[in-house]
Structures are given as structure tokens and as C-alpha cells.
Amino acid sequence: MSTLTQPEFVLGLFEAAPASFSSLRQLGKESFYAQGLPALKSEEYKFTPIAKKLENSITEFSPAEQVTISAEQVKSAIFPGFEGVVLVFSNGYFLPQLSSNSEGLTIHSLSEKENTPLGSIADAAKDPFTALNQATFVDGIHISIAKKISIESPILLLQFHQAKGGQVISPRIWIEAGDFSKATFIDYHISLDDAPYFVNKVVEIKGGINADLTYHSLQQEHNQVIEVSNLVTDIQKDSQFTSTQITLSGDMVRNNLTLNLLGSNSVGNMYGVYLLNGKTHVDNHTNVDHTIPHAESNELYKGILADQSRGVFNGKIFVRQIAQKTNAFQQNNNILLSEDAIINTKPQLEIWADDVKCSHGCTVGQLDEEALFYLQARGIDKITARGLLLYAFAGEVLDKIEVESLQKFIVNQIQERLGSNF
Amino acid sequence: MLSIKNLHASIEGTPILRGINLEVKAGEVHAIMGPNGSGKSTLASVLAGREEYEVTEGEVLFQGKELLPLSPEDRAREGVFLAFQYPIEIPGVSTTNFLRTALNQVREYRGQEPLDAVKFLSLMKEKMALVEIDQKLLSRSLNEGFSGGEKKRNEIFQMAMLEPVLSILDETDSGLDIDALRIVSNGVNKLKSEKTATIVVTHYQRLLDYIVPDFVHVLYKGRIVKSGTKELALELEEKGYDWIKEEVDSTATV
DSSP states (O other): OOSTTSOGGGHHHHHTOOSSSHHHHHHHHHHHHHHOSOOTTOSTTTTOOHHHHHHHHOOOOSBOOOOOOOHHHHHHHSOTTOOSEEEEEETTEEOGGGOOOOTTEEEEEGGGOTTOOTTSSSOGGGOHHHHHHHHHOOOOEEEEEOTTOBOOSOEEEEEEEOOTTSOEEOOEEEEEEOTTOEEEEEEEEEESSSOOEEEEEEEEEEOOTTOEEEEEEEEOOOTTEEEEEEEEEEEOTTOEEEEEEEEOOOSEEEEEEEEEEOSTTOEEEEEEEEEEOTTOEEEEEEEEEEOSSSOEEEEEEEEEEOTTOEEEEEEEEEEOTTOTTOEEEEEEEEEEOSTTOEEEEEEEEEEOOSSOEEEEEEEEEOOOHHHHHHHHTTTOOHHHHHHHHHHHHHHHHHTTOOOHHHHHHHHHHHHHHHTOOO | OEEEEEEEEEETTEEEEEEEEEEEOTTOEEEEEOOTTSSHHHHHHHHHTOTTEEEEEEEEEETTEEOTTSOHHHHHHHTEEEEOSSOOOEEEEEHHHHHHHHHHHHHHHTTOOOOOHHHHHHHHHHHHHHHTOOHHHHHSEETTTOOHHHHHHHHHHHHHHHOOSEEEEESTTTTOOHHHHHHHHHHHHHHOOTTOEEEEEOSSSGGGGTSOOSEEEEEETTEEEEEEOHHHHHHHHHHOSHHHHHHHHHHOOO
């Protein structure tokens, strides 16, 4: 068994933690020590030996300092055609002077908003990395959307990362949405150079009644980056929450997405695409908790894996006994492009109610050679044909991204990666 | 235009074609008939460049150029078109998008300017009428959920768009009702010219009432064992293939 469950190498992180939120941090620390880093055989982190990876790759377990970001850097990082609110971060520190705002939106640095009930949505006791973040985050953001406010343009969380010593970045995001509010967030991380670092992010979203919230996340940091992301949201009655998770690169990435459906007539959508090459390892764990009757969850994750990349998908649907008339759908489809690529996919359904509609399915296959030949036989070169087929495969998820500039940006990235022009 | 000389091909070590010789000139329609398993579809596939088949002997000249070393896409760009026996369903790719990509790659190869969206659309409209295909069908995913007849019509529509020199129709009549058969055949006939040629691969004579061949060849055990005019097809329709099998098997020396 691994000795990593008592990880001395993270001590530096605790020592460097700011004085703010002291009781919250203390709870986080205790919770972290109660859990330890996941051991190699840990069920929740099976297939993703994150502790070992951290020990081997992260040389300095201390928080990465804030780096200076210029207005030009911000400008060139925003994808073409984007119009909306931009919130800029440097290694987890919120930079208000480079950020914009919109009516109905209240924004604070976490360091000046100590009454934020952090940890009330993302329970530190449920995940050691959530606990670690709670104990050691340096700054972050508090976003509040007023009641009955619909923020029509998307809100871009532009997170610049650079940690020369191979350090730790702990973004902390708190979003609370008033009743009948609507907003779309885009969480986008950018590496400023190619030195390794560890991102340990926690996003908590407290939804209001009849709220409509969307959270897009684009992960395309460089291939030395280790990341654990925890996104937890409470979804109230008559509300809708949609998450799309697009992962294109990284060393080892683990995404924990937790949707708590707390009110009837609520809908939770979980969509994802992972397009992996090299030795990138991406693990998507989703967890939807149907706690009340008449709620719906939809999940669709699609993976394309090349080279020696590895994917893990674990989709948990929990339907409590009281949650009658639940509709829960889950689908995970994968295409493996090489002999060495691996996918571990597992639906995990726990249903205690007896009048529900739940379905799940996962597929693992290769590129359809017949389809490839068909396209070639019409004069389309092999690389373009391959790209066209793979893009069509992922397109079902990409079509769900309603922010046109973001969708275009991602499509361009994917097309470029697939080396084809169509 | 097409000259096949002593073509041998096998799949996973099993020989299927055992010495095909065939000359096709511009303006001609050739029918390849034969019992199941005789190698008809293999011949069509080998000409189009399907990779599972290994050519073990022989050569194919297409407009004076060696065809066999070319990739499937280059064969298509040179002007070879295969109408598939079983057109593939491709979810997520619309016929329109797919065809524009294909047509512009073919045009680029032929040194022509790519068609812009407007010109492409008007060309599409013109060709759609030819096979009586509905635009709604073309904006859907390629062949997905199409009926058998719609798939075959879509094949001929693609053929019309790509304007091939040599069209190979692989069992295009299979699974078609009489109306669809008439529409598909009409399309093929309208596309024929003095500069193009057609090879019709079929099990039944029925299609040849609509697409009238200049020559009929009977394929059996990987060879062309009998050639004739359209009357041969009628004879086969009446008498079946057994008499040819017997004739060949009794004189077989190899």
C-alpha cells in the first residue's frame, strides 16, 4: 500500500496559507488529514494515480505567487468575436483592474469577502482536494447575480497560470445566483509558459429558484500541467444547470462534477468532450444526486483518444427513494485511434425509487473504416475524411455550446488538432 | 478508357479475382453479371481502391494511367466513381457539407477553382432534379435513416455532382422498388455521354431493361467466362446461371 495517505510533501502549502477564513481553513486542513491523498487503490481515484503523479512532478509544494498580467495579454487571450464580461485571474488571484462588469452582477475578491459561506456547497469531507483547496487557497472570486437578472452576454473567467518552480495554484470560485436569474460562464485556463504546476480548483455554484445557469470549461493548458477540478452546484426547483467540459491537453487532469438536484422540475445537463493525444490522462467523474421527485438529468460525454493517452469516465447517478418520476440519461462514447490508448468507462447507477426512467450506455470503438473509405471514394483525402468523421462524432456535444465565439474557437482548435480543413 | 489486364486479387489470402481481362471504351455501358460469390463486387471494390483487397497480379490502366497505385481519393479525382452497394450512414455529417468538401477537393486536383456557397447550391439544385431527390434529405446526416431507395438515389446524386468519367454501379438495383429503379436508372442514363463510360454490376437482368448495356460479361469464380451483348443478359434471366457454371466447371483445367 502507498504511504502517500500521510503526505508530508504538502505541508509547505499549509504553512503558506493566508490568515483569512481561519476557521474554514482549519476545518479544511482537518478534513484533508482525515482523508489523506487518495492511495493507489482508492476506489474514487482508481485508474488515476494522482498522488504519485504529484509527488513526482511538483517540486515545490507552495502556492504560486501572483504574476503580472498586462492588458495586452488579456486582449490577445480572449477568443475572437467574444463579447461579454471578462474576469481576469493570475494564479488564482482576482485582478479587478483588468476585469469588467455588468449590471446585476456583483463581484468581489474572496479576500475582501470573508462572510462567503465557502464549503457550504462543496463539502470538504467528500474529497481530499476540495479539503486541500479550502485549507490553502490564496484568493478567488465571489460572484453574485441579482434576483430576476438575466446576464445576456457570457462571463469569461480568464485564468492565467504560471508557476516557475512547479508550484500549486488553487483557484476558488463562488457563484450565487438569485431567483429567476440567468447567466453563462466560461472558465478558461491559459498557461503562460511550459513549466509544470498543479492546479487544484474548486467552484461552488449556489443556484436560485428558477435560475438558468451554464458553466463551460475549456482545459487546454500545456502537457506538464496536473489539474484537479471540483465543481459542485445546488440546483433549486424549476432551475436548469448545464455544464460542458472540453479537455484538449494536460498531463493528468481530474474533473469532479457534482450536481445536487434539490428542487422538483429541475434539470441538470452534463456534457463533455475530451480529445487527447500524447500521454495526456483525463479522468471525468460526474455525480448527480436526484434528491426530489420530478427532476431530470442528461449526460453525454464523448472521447477521442490517440497515441498513449488515457481516459477515465465514471458517471454516477444517484436516485433517492423519494425521487420518483426521475428522468436520468447518461451516455459515454469513445473512439480509440491507437493501440496504446486506453479508456476506462463506468456508469454507476444507484436507484432507490421505483418509478423512474433511467438509461445509460457506453461504447468504445475505432474509427469506422467503411465510412472512411466511403469519403475517400468521393475524393476526400484521408486526413480530412478522418477529421470530418471525428468532428462529426464530437459535434453532438459541441453543438450544445450556445456561445458562438466559444464554439467557433473550440471547433478551430479541434480541427487544427485533427489536421484537416473542412 | 479502362483496360484491365490479368487482374488477380485476394482478401486475407483467399483469391477472389483470378485473371480478369476487360476493355471499356468511352461511351460504352458494360454489365458485369454472375452468381453470388463470383467476384462482381470485389472487382468494383478493387477498382475503387478498397484497402482490404490485395492485388496479387495484373494491371489496370485508366485513361492511360496506372490506376492501382493511386489512393482511393486520387482515383475519385481522376474520375472513377463507385456507387456503393451498401451506402454508409454517417451521423453528424450532412450530405451538403460532405459533398462540398469532396467536390472542392476534386476540383482542386483538376486545377479548377473551388465553388463558393452560391455556385455550389445552384449546381446542387440542378443535379437534385435529375434524381428527384429532396433538399431536406440532403441537409440531414449522410444516409442516416434514409430508406434503401433514398440511399441509392443519393449515390446517383453524388455521381451527378462529381461528374465522373467512369461510373461503377455496384448492385445499385438491389432493394429498389420499381419506381425507385426507374428514377435511379433515368438519372444514370441522363448522365451518360460519349466521353463517359459505365460499368453496371448486377445479379439480375431487371436493371438492364432500364440501363441498356452494350456488352454483358459473366463473371464466375473470379474470371469473365462469357461475354456477349444484351441478349446474353436475357438468356441468363431465362435460364439462370447453372448452365454457365456447368459449362465452365466441365471444361475447367486449372
